[in-house]
Amino acid sequence: GKCICRTIEVNFPRGGIVRLTTAKMKNTNLTLIYVAAVSLTCMASLIYVYLVPPASLQSTRDGIPFFTPPVAHPETGEPLDLGTLVRHFKGE
Numbered sequence: 001g002k003c004i005c006r007t008i009e010v011n012f013p014r015g016g017i018v019r020l021t022t023a024k025m026k027n028t029n030l031t032l033i034y035v036a037a038v039s040l041t042c043m044a045s046l047i048y049v050y051l052v053p054p055a056s057l058q059s060t061r062d063g064i065p066f067f068t069p070p071v072a073h074p075e076t077g078e079p080l081d082l083g084t085l086v087r088h089f090k091g092e
Contacts, residue, residue: 062086 010018049057059065064086070079 062090 006021008020010020012018055066057065060083062083064082068082071082071085072078073080
């Protein structure tokens with residue numbers, strides 16, 4: 001695209017001039033393109049994980065995810081499998 005250049009001159013009291021030149025690309029906004037690409041990648045990833053869930057996100061017949069950390073027994077503090085706890089409260 002066309003380049004629009006701006007020059008800013010700064011004069012210091014003790015002498016010396018600094019010239020700053022900036023260039024602005026017309027019709028190209030790289031930040032907008034970057035944000036759009038990241039957003040599309042995130043949306044595509046979330047849709048893919050929702051439609052084709054990996055094995056780690058699947059659950060048992062009781063609705064417990066496979067990779068659930070153990071829970072603490074309320075009286076003894078020992079670690080219990082969450083499936084055991086669910087089956088206990090379901091009466092199985």
